Amino acid sequence: MTTRQWLLADSPSSKLQANLGRGYRMMHALLRNPLAVVGMVILLVLIFAAAFAPWIAPYSPIGQNLGERLLPPSFEHWMGTDELGRDIFSRVVYGARITLMIVALVAVISAPMGLLIGAIAGYFGGWTDRILMGVTDVFLSMPKLILALAFVAALGPGIENAIIAIAITAWPAYARIARAETMTFRNSEFISAMRLLGASHARIITGHVLPLCTSSMIVRVTLDMAGIILTAAGLGFLGLGAQPPLPEWGAMISRGRTFILDQWWVATMPGFAIILVSLGFCFLGDGLRDVLDPKQGGKS
Amino acid sequence: MTLLSVENLRVSFPTPSGPVEVVKGLSFDLGRERLGIVGESGSGKSMTGRAILRLIRSPGHQIADKMEFDGIDLQNRSERQMRQLRGARISMVMQDPKFSLNPVMTIGAQIAEALRVHEKLPRRAVRARVLEMLEAVRINDPERVMKLYPHEVSGGMGQRVMIAMMLIPQPDLLIADEPTSALDVSVQAQVLDLIDELVREKGMGLILISHDLNLVARYCDRIMVMNAGRVVETCAADDLHKAQHPYTQGLLAAVPRMEETRDELPVLDRSQWSGT
């Protein structure tokens, strides 16, 4: 029996096989979507660049060489050099690390937070719902970037604080989705059945409600990643995110602004990187939505 | 006279493991009579009803050697020509009125719309026809009901409104797909009696699609029993209890009776006819 047959078995013989089989079918469906594959490739390149930055980058990202200031793209400097003579390609490659860290940390902090708050509000309803959603609405009503700015201003500039600020501003949208989704099945028979079996509320929420919200959450987070990268870049651009000499893409654009008319590559190259990665996340998110959409009930 | 003639109708849906046929070569002729199509879920009975109106949604695919309605070749008609036919000459009543009626339009407006799409009439004449139709489906106080929205009426009344909507352009053929399975038993009989009466009065053809053998036997002249996309048996409704095929017999026996004394209900042995 091949691995493929084992994975696609109609009657799996263990829990592990059943779950792996489901994952395999989803992966299979995802790979049939060309845009999703493009998205995945872009993200793999990003991860690869971040992991092997010291080997990929031909120069140091912070080493200055004032003799080679503002050189246009050439064979030696693929993306040219900036105002301090640093190789832009190397900086963009190292910047992947920062971008990836921002994205991962924001996802790890804000998605579970939003998920939990939304699920609790949707599951219990009544006053719990009103209070939690009231708080959510307060956060939602303020523009994301402005709120992040306020937090960074209060916490002080720096990459960690920027991440915290973005995470704090990102969760309300997830809470809304999780709540809406929970409401659609909180009165369903399988939840009633669990209650009648004597399961506690905590058990039902963590074991039965959350797993059903996660797939739409994964899709949403993936689609939001583009926005998060842009917010981080925006903070960097305003000088409130990563501080020099860290090669953060937004900060790089900000520095390049001064020379944008004469030395276009300084601002444009990190800009391309931002667009490409955002696009990658969007493509992947779209593909994931087709595969994970709860309306398909996981039949893939 | 033959109203509808179908030969070798096939409906298939693509799946990752190749196309799956849900209707496998169905042929029948229908005059101005009442035909019942009976089968369990997945037998292809609803798909047959939809295929006649060419309503199989993509990625589903239908082909037939012949599909002719009153001398019109249904297969060669453009989508636009089909739209003119649907409603005007062939109507369909679906299972649940809740999903078939537009929630933001009054009942009167919806029925009038059904009429106006196919006929150009002055407003007063439209109104008169709508009132007449609502009376025909035995809605008391049609003036009031016309102004109601679908959520303001009961399931039985909603289904009667649906029937009014479907019958007002005076079609020649009515396809009723499980028209009463969302309704209570007492309302079920009323709705079916109503369909029956209107069909007889106007001399229309009726295709009644249902999972309920006894119900179909009561309201149809001829019965087609379907299983797994094929017709297993066709018989006159009165002869249903003399059914030959083990599947039909099994279905009949599996229904609990009012005067039930059996300790155990006979269960279909599916291996018996699989492959036929």
Add this chain to the structure above:
Amino acid sequence: MTAISLRNVDISYGDTKIVHGATFDVAEGESFALVGESGSGKSTILKAIAGLAPEWTGDIDVLGQSRGHGVDYRFASRCQMVFQDPYGSLHPRKTVDSVLTEPLKIHGIGNRDTRVKDILNAVGLDQRFRFRFPHQLSGGQRQRVAIARALILEPRVMLLDEPTSALDVSVQAEILNLLKRLRAEQGLTYLMVTHNLPVVGFMCERMAIMNKGRIVEIAPSTALHDGSFGDPYSQSLYAASGGNPDLKEIV
């Protein structure tokens, strides 16, 4: 001994009263049906007994103990419920195995592997279904899983809410046979809600006929043989369901 006893139970949702003064007793080991059309309040009574419709007044006793108004951990092992919709009563992302193991975990019962195997046998499901997801099962198989889930805690009272109305007739026959056999084997008490009178004739000994939130009549199921109902509503329901064609004109 009475398994379920209701005395003057009024149930409401918000300001609307759904059930008015429901009073009946179900003996232990009996199979009792609540019959009526949609909106008659029959399912609401079931929910109130289970604890899912908390707004009620009156007395509800199950197996000699008074019921509280909510869901109750210890009640779970004495009384369980099977729902109508086999497509909605199973979690779409859980395998049959985890559906059946979860109640055992909640109640700290060991020896789970054997118990799951035994219960699958009891409800007539092959072991190869054990690690399937609900979308890999047919309607009848799902309903068997739902029955297995209800039975795995070995309750003595089962509340059945239209357990076969969403199924095909041939599958309905299988599930009805299964429920009947399980009751005989395990001495269960059934309280079953249905709109289908012939099913009552097959499954139950007595029935309460409900109309607009009130019980209009409690009759033995033998009344279905000859239509000997006292109340005019019961007679009309009987006639509409296809019993005794002579009476049909009343409707």
